[in-house]
Amino acid sequence: GRPVSISFPDFKTDVEGEYDYVAVLECSNRHCNDTTSEIAILDDDGPGSDAFFTSQTGFLMVSFVSDSWRRQRGFRARWGLYPFGSCGDGFRDHVREECDDGNMVAGDGCSPTCRVEKGFTCTGG
Known part of the structure; x- marks a missing residue:
């Protein structure tokens, strides 16, 4: 695949939660049944709107993990892929x-x- 990048222009997690984070993983194929590396773990206020995370394989998996629903709070993440x-x-x-x-x-x-x-x-x- 061609390299692809992802950016998070708007990002905030619940800092009071036991665990709230977003994992960006690089996959070896389009099914993402085999991740090749962990590109980033994002929490709190996130990486900033000008940060890009790139997969050389062209396949990314974004995993949202949160326990905020217990406190009826949550995190927001607006994101998008940027093909080269x-x-x-x-x-x-x-x-x-x-x-x-x-x-x-x-x-x-x-x-x-x-x-x-x-x-x-x-x-x-």
């Missing part, structure tokens, strides 16, 4: 691209192969 795009689409994939300025023009700081050109730095995308 292509160079020049304006979205840096954080794994294969150093930059992505939305074009394929050389000499503007981000090369047509999405590498930062000499004398420039990448800020944002």
Whole structure:
């Protein structure tokens, strides 16, 4: 599979709970019957909206574990998968691209192969 990333732009767990967390696991296949690694364990206020967790295999499993229902409290998690795009689409994939300025023009700081050109730095995308 192609690499895929996940982000949690809005995240909060119940810090008073015995256990409240989200596990992000990398799987070896689309059935996720064999996890290859634990990418992250997230709790409390989570990782922040700019954090991305990447699976090189292209398969992720997200496990929500909570005991908050006992106290009628819970956690919230808004999340989404980010499949890797292509160079020049304006979205840096954080794994294969150093930059992505939305074009394929050389000499503007981000090369047509999405590498930062000499004398420039990448800020944002």
